Amino acid sequence: xxxxxxxxxxxxxxxxxxxxxxxxxxxxxxxxxxxxxxxxxxxxxxxxxxxxxxxxxxxxxxxxxxxxxxxxxxxxxxxxxxxxxxxxxxxxxxxxxxxxxxxxxxxxxxxxxxxxxxxxxxxxxxxxxxxxxxxxxxxxxxxxxxxxxxxxxxxxxxxxxxxxxxxxxxxxxxxxxxxxxxxxxxxxxxxxxxxxxxxxxxxxxxxxxxxxxxxxxxxxxxxxxxxxxxxxxxxxxxxxxxxxxxxxxxxxxxxxxxxxxxxxxxxxxxxxxxxxxxxxxxxxxxxxxxxxxxxxxxxxxxxxxxxxxxxxxxxxxxxxxxxxxxxxxxxxxxxxxxxxxxxxxxxxxxxxxxxxxxxxxxxxxxxxxxxxxxxxxxxxxxxxxxxxxxxxxxxxxxxxxxxxxxxxxxxxxxxxxxxxxxxxxxxxxxxxxxxxxxxxxxxxxxxxxxxxxxxxxxxxxxxxxxxxxxxxxxxxxxxxxxxxxxxxxxxxxxxxxxxxxx
Amino acid sequence: xxxxxxxxxxxxxxxxxxxxxxxxxxxxxxxxxxxxxxxxxxxxxxxxxxxxxxxxxxxxxxxxxxxxxxxxxxxxxxxxxxxxxxxxxxxxxxxxxxxxxxxxxxxxxxxxxxxxxxxxxxxxxxxxxxxxxxxxxxxxxxxxxxxxxxxxxxxxxxxxxxxxxxxxxxxxxxxxxxxxxxxxxxxxxxxxxxxxxxxxxxxxxxxxxxxxxxxxxxxxxxxxxxxxxxxxxxxxxxxxxxxxxxxxxxxxxxxxxxxxxxxxxxxxxxxxxxxxxxxxxxxxxxxxxxxxxxxxxxxxxxxxxxxxxxxxxxxxxxxxx
Numbered sequence: 001x002x003x004x005x006x007x008x009x010x011x012x013x014x015x016x017x018x019x020x021x022x023x024x025x026x027x028x029x030x031x032x033x034x035x036x037x038x039x040x041x042x043x044x045x046x047x048x049x050x051x052x053x054x055x056x057x058x059x060x061x062x063x064x065x066x067x068x069x070x071x072x073x074x075x076x077x078x079x080x081x082x083x084x085x086x087x088x089x090x091x092x093x094x095x096x097x098x099x100x101x102x103x104x105x106x107x108x109x110x111x112x113x114x115x116x117x118x119x120x121x122x123x124x125x126x127x128x129x130x131x132x133x134x135x136x137x138x139x140x141x142x143x144x145x146x147x148x149x150x151x152x153x154x155x156x157x158x159x160x161x162x163x164x165x166x167x168x169x170x171x172x173x174x175x176x177x178x179x180x181x182x183x184x185x186x187x188x189x190x191x192x193x194x195x196x197x198x199x200x201x202x203x204x205x206x207x208x209x210x211x212x213x214x215x216x217x218x219x220x221x222x223x224x225x226x227x228x229x230x231x232x233x234x235x236x237x238x239x240x241x242x243x244x245x246x247x248x249x250x251x252x253x254x255x256x257x258x259x260x261x262x263x264x265x266x267x268x269x270x271x272x273x274x275x276x277x278x279x280x281x282x283x284x285x286x287x288x289x290x291x292x293x294x295x296x297x298x299x300x301x302x303x304x305x306x307x308x309x310x311x312x313x314x315x316x317x318x319x320x321x322x323x324x325x326x327x328x329x330x331x332x333x334x335x336x337x338x339x340x341x342x343x344x345x346x347x348x349x350x351x352x353x354x355x356x357x358x359x360x361x362x363x364x365x366x367x368x369x370x371x372x373x374x375x376x377x378x379x380x381x382x383x384x385x386x387x388x389x390x391x392x393x394x395x396x397x398x399x400x401x402x403x404x405x406x407x408x409x410x411x412x413x414x415x416x417x418x419x420x421x422x423x424x425x426x427x428x429x430x431x432x433x434x435x436x437x438x439x440x441x442x443x444x445x446x447x448x449x450x451x452x453x454x455x456x457x458x459x460x461x462x463x464x465x466x467x468x469x470x471x472x473x474x475x476x477x478x479x480x481x482x483x484x485x486x487x488x489x490x491x492x493x494x495x496x497x498x499x500x501x502x
Numbered sequence: 503x504x505x506x507x508x509x510x511x512x513x514x515x516x517x518x519x520x521x522x523x524x525x526x527x528x529x530x531x532x533x534x535x536x537x538x539x540x541x542x543x544x545x546x547x548x549x550x551x552x553x554x555x556x557x558x559x560x561x562x563x564x565x566x567x568x569x570x571x572x573x574x575x576x577x578x579x580x581x582x583x584x585x586x587x588x589x590x591x592x593x594x595x596x597x598x599x600x601x602x603x604x605x606x607x608x609x610x611x612x613x614x615x616x617x618x619x620x621x622x623x624x625x626x627x628x629x630x631x632x633x634x635x636x637x638x639x640x641x642x643x644x645x646x647x648x649x650x651x652x653x654x655x656x657x658x659x660x661x662x663x664x665x666x667x668x669x670x671x672x673x674x675x676x677x678x679x680x681x682x683x684x685x686x687x688x689x690x691x692x693x694x695x696x697x698x699x700x701x702x703x704x705x706x707x708x709x710x711x712x713x714x715x716x717x718x719x720x721x722x723x724x725x726x727x728x729x730x731x732x733x734x735x736x737x738x739x740x741x742x743x744x745x746x747x748x749x750x751x752x753x754x755x756x757x758x759x760x761x762x763x764x765x766x767x768x769x770x771x772x773x774x775x776x777x778x779x780x781x782x783x784x785x786x787x788x789x790x791x792x793x794x795x796x797x798x799x800x801x802x803x804x805x806x807x808x809x810x811x812x813x814x815x816x817x818x819x820x821x822x823x
Contacts, residue, residue, distance in 0.1 A: 039781060121554060123552070178590070179590050193598070194584060195584075195595060195774060197675045199676065218675040218676075220675065222672075222767065223764075223777050224764065230669040230670045230767070231670045231767070234669040236668065236672060358780075392540045393537075393540075
């Protein structure tokens with residue numbers, strides 16, 4: 001009996017000791033910020049999947065960037081630039097900049113970064129946008145000219161895309177890009193534990209001597225947004241991106257935490273125009289007449305329409321100068337039914353709708369669209385998949401889809417990608433001569449007023465004939481009150497170099 | 503039957519199980535939707551680039567060839583590379599997580615085994631009294647609660663209300679699990695909730711059966727102290743069913759804690775598997791599932807062997823239960 005009792009007691013004592021040994025985080029003089037981010041897939045610029053923005057945007061840099069406060073272009077690795085009619089672009093580069101591996105940043109690196117977009121073995125996400133580049137001419141170590149096949153007056157904005165971070169021509173990104181990223185950014189990778197965490201430390205050789213302010217960025221890769229929020233509430237992290245409106249409402253009641261919206265994102269409800277039923281514009285219009293923007297705003301984002309959530313039938317964000325104010329279509333079920341009947345669907349139509357179920361707003365928006373469309377005769381079969389499976393397997397090959405689109409400071413980048421014939425992300429399979437003509441005019445027009453008029457013409461066309469319902473939703477980030485100067489412009493690239501903590 | 507012979511038979515059966523399971527795992531993971539090459543290169547990759555990568559990674563080879571290559575590499579100790587971390591071997595990701603899961607499993611073990619056995623014996627000794635009813639009710643209630651319910655309850659009580667323990671069992675960056683063992687407590691308690699009911703009820707039932715047997719009655723009538731009879735004579739014979747239950751669940755404890763680890767954000771193998779599935783990291787999924795299968799199979803074999811050692815009758819029946 002004694003031996004059994006001793007055994008049981010020993011087990012319990014060892015358990016108590018184990019837990020009593022538990023330590024608390026030690027205090028430190030270092031200025032560090034802690035971030036809970038999604039678990040990244042690929043992180044090498046070019047094939048970077050858009051996860052782990054805090055990590056990548058702190059390691060890499062761009063020729064130019066967007067000022068998060070003013071929305072203006074600001075120089076980063078390029079000191080300035082000039083162009084004739086948009087056909088030839090001269091870049092003057094910063095001097096004295098070094099990559100994290102110690103190599104010097106020169107015009108050859110920019111040339112390499114641009115030419116890398118056309119390397120077929122990479123599958124570069126900016127391939128189509130840079131096909132217009134005919135050659136890159138290095139004039140001296142800090143000056144180069146990018147020659148284009150045709151004028152592109154807004155081509156400069158292509159360099160703000162997050163996949164256009166400047167890479168070193170001397171570095172083997174195929175072998176080390178995913179584990180030892182090498183950029184010129186304000187922070188260097190100190191350690192990465194795959195699928196778990198990463199530590200970035202201040203780049204003491206950073207070319208802007210007063211920056212960065214922080215000493216360290218501690219990044220936890222957390223797959224579940226609820227777990228990330230728990231860490232924020234438990235004071236284990238300071239920043240959680242990709243917060244949903246439901247979580248925002250909860251966090252708004254907690255002292256010491258605030259939720260901000262640095263910019264707007266878009267959710268495109270896209271109808272494929274090359275196959276039934278949406279090859280008939282009357283069916284597309286019927287779906288639009290079945291929608292109720294007020295209901296969508298409230299049920300999807302828990303916010304009233306016009307207060308952080310916006311609705312339109314064109315692809316241009318309402319914050320941009322190119323946006324054209326068009327009247328909201330009033331919900332009219334009878335009209336929708338009539339249009340469906342005229343299109344040959346008097347008894348309604350069944351159609352599957354594909355979406356990314358783990359992307360913010362995905363589930364809510366798909367369910368709301370299904371419910372709103374049902375009275376008009378649309379029997380929508382919801383097909384939700386995880387984001388990677390949705391994008392890789394379904395997105396570009398389905399009749400009806402919901403996809404998250406980040407903003408583009410130059411909307412022509414998005415138009416060429418998503419609505420021009422042959423665009424690589426042409427999800428609605430559009431091949432409209434009128435749309436192509438207008439996009440070409442927009443891309444090549446030097447006169448800003450004329451360019452804006454083409455944009456307006458295009459938006460009117462979309463309102464009458466388009467394949468799109470666009471729900472603009474806020475991108476939300478939760479911050480602890482420790483965090484000061486959180487900056488993240490429309491490019492989606494957070495600027496941690498300006499950040500400070502209390 | 504000789505113990506060595508039993509061990510060899512079990513080992514043979516274990517190997518056969520592992521070969522069949524490894525083939526099943528490979529086939530099941532390979533037929534999951536999604537093209538690995540397409541996932542690696544992204545949506546805008548050209549068909550030529552996808553094809554080139556498929557060729558380079560041997561994805562165009564037949565299923566049998568790919569399986570043979572996979573098994574061959576595993577036998578050499580190479581579990582492959584994560585899809586998303588070129589240059590990082592799965593070995594360097596996986597074993598750290600296995601270590602964490604072992605600590606969690608051990609923590610749960612040292613809590614639920616003595617507690618369950620003690621209360622099982624107590625309920626049997628106090629059969630049909632209020633104590634018995636309370637223990638039985640508590641056992642049933644905890645057994646019926648899924649881990650994600652008991653886990654949320656524990657988080658609410660110990661983390662949100664009392665603020666004694668962290669809500670999320672994450673290891674602070676730059677520190678080790680051993681300097682943060684308190685983060686293991688809530689997940690371990692959650693596992694205890696599940697296991698307590700099974701083991702304590704099994705222990706009670708077996709103990710009641712033994713306590714009613716003739717030799718125990720004789721021992722008491724001979725005037726032996728009750729405690730001595732219970733712990734020296736009855737408990738030894740009543741432990742076998744509990745050992746079976748504990749042994750059968752060791753595999754689950756070491757590798758099957760997907761729900762518990764995900765709920766608490768604990769960086770173990772269960773949460774790694776969840777991450778691998780979410781990001782469709784095929785080689786990592788295959789490696790995780792294979793390791794879990796091995797742990798399950800080995801722990802079942804060890805339990806069988808233990809049973810044979812503890813109960814000679816099993817040996818005489820040719821190792822069959």
